[in-house]
Amino acid sequence: MSKYGMLIDETRCTGCRGCQVACKQWNDLPGEQTRNRGTYTNPPALSAKTWNLIQYTEVETNGRAGFYFLKHACMHCEKPACASVCPVGALYKTTEGPVVYDDTKCIGCRYCMTACPFSIPTFEWGKGLLDQALIRKCNFCIDRVSNGLTPACAKTCPSKAITFGERDKLIAQGEAQIRKYPDKYVNRVYGKDEVGGTSILYLSAIPFDQLGLPRVGTTPVTALSEQVMEYTLPFAGAWAATLAGLAILFRLRNRGAQHAADDVHKEKSA
């Protein structure tokens, strides 16, 4: 089980985008040219240049319009699909909790993007062979965390919506918070069990799917594919033996038929 996590209390988030900017600063990510699309969410989606994004949702509750925010970034899954499907093991889960990326291995197949249940990894679409395109996503500020610092986003948040700490304790903390203010929260810590648990945990006032977090179930999405991979080698052995057996069988059968035909022939000529 992973050590670290972050508990994000979306009821405390003010949508100031401080974390979005702090992430760009620490990771040296350039700005993006955007245009007004009639929403505060800007840029429109995560990208190779934006690893952490505040998404804005307007929901009507009890006849009143409410403004809700989601700090959207990699969930650092306990059983990360991205790492499970990567053919060269470029993505992997560290013992500290973060799911990180070895950019010297990646072949750019983009299976991680396809498989991630939260559609987090992004790709550098505008880079050619010389610029060396890579997969990009939040890395939990592994460079800060492994040096005893908190991630840039958690450090910045002025309203203390992001708590960095040990995952187990954060879950207990989140559940205590819900017990304390049962009217304020949805009665669940999102990420405790989702896809086998994630390092990033959410508290919300409105249903999580309205906030923009998908319904994903509690089994890791790669459970089935990993199982199939386990059976592959034994299956291959059995199948090879079967094929060889069939080949021998049909050979013998044909030979038998040939002999029979020859015998008939001999009898006739005799």
Next chain:
Amino acid sequence: MTTLNATLNRFRISPIILIMLALMALAVVVALVRYLFGIGAISNLSDAYPWGMWISFDLLCGVALAAGAFTTASAVYIFNDKRFTPILRPAILTGFLGYLMVIVALMVDLGRPERIWHLIVYWNPHSVMFEVGWCVMLYTTVLALEFSPLVFERFGWKLPLNIVHRLTMVFVILGTLLSTLHQSSLGSLFLATPGKVSPLWFSAFLPVYFFLTAAAVGPAMVIVESFISSRAFYRGLETELLGTFAKVIPPVLGVYLLLKVVDLTVSGKWVYAFRDGMSVLFWIEIIGFVVLPIVLFSMPKVRQNGQSLFGAGLLVVGGVVLNRFNVSLIGWPRPADTAYFPSWMEFAITFGIIAAGVVAYALVARFFPLFVEDPVTKRAHGVSPEILRRSQFLVFPEAARVQAIAAIAEEQDIAEDQVIFRQGDPAQALYILLDGSVNLYSTRGPGATNELHLGTIKPGDPFGISTLIDPFVLTASARAATACRVLKIDGKQLRALGAADPHLGQTLALRAAQAALTRMSWARTRLAGAPS
């Protein structure tokens, strides 16, 4: 190396080949743009659509449509049915080229193509993509080995040929094993995306479905490809053989259909089949491309006719293409604010690769012993009745007459300058020129100066018509002006046909007389105009 030159001459740069070359050139330019400015510069792929047409078509369909190689090879060697030997080499070639095309496409689609070798050194055995990568590498190698006898035979390298022959069985078992793993693993790829693929297509049986549909499309592809190549290379179509091969399609698709129905029932997913646009796609796939081919291929009438075989084969091919697109791209409900349709440059890459495959096939067909004789009857199967249409001389409205002639005709290659027949000899056969040019001349004595040019035969023209006119003695000699391809029809057999079918005999005699007259008047005009 006159034969090689002759062959080179015969490799006509037809308009189709020209179009293919143009498509290839365009793809190369587009690929250059991609390598300079990134995948985003040429495609509509995005973070919302990391996989697009190249994965759905070039990879998934490409591999499935290469399944003819392993299905035919296992029919011949594992099930030991030597009847299928004549279709083995073309099937292996299609599979081999198919895999090479997949690799080329991956070199465009992969974000870091220069690191493809990482698959060999960095392992993640949990990843289905890891298995896919290894299967591509290993099976392409096996296909190359299965294809190698054509090369060794062509150049007469006995030792390697012997070695490969001895190991055939090993290659075939390995190839079938790798194909099974690879076809099914492409389905397993999507086991990791349970929430993303529509429930109509997502299933724990995806690997089994992918394998079964590949096993069905293998023979279908062999049929489609044989039909096309019989037209492109003016060869006979092994209708009977293909009809027999087609018999495996209904049971395989039947098992697939049954499994699918049980699966949808047990997992309670039928509601999704009556809901939205995807339900429509689902029914098109099931009714049009599974049920219909099962019915068609079960009918002897369909299996006995080249064109209906071709049509039904196309259905299976189309069905597998639609299925792969549904599983990997279309059947994915996505956020409303995202959309994807391949850019023209994505199409350019795909078409360029297909074009390269077509050209490579044509080249191999011309330069290597691709089409071999039927080992059982040890003779050519006659020719496809289609070829007869290339000459007015042999056109009859009645299919039976055309078929009768086609059955006794054979194709021949003639090298440049070769004398085909000599004046005064018995006229043993009627010839129709298919390709190239032939000179008719009459001899007054030995030596080229004593030759009197009587006319030039163009493709479609008959010559050796004396074989239809009593006393069946040649009145001129014929020499190939360029390397030629001709249709040769045995005179005795043709006259026998005419005797059995007087209308046919009369028409042929009449046409022969007309051709003789035209030729005579041509020669007379020329003689009149010639300085004496």
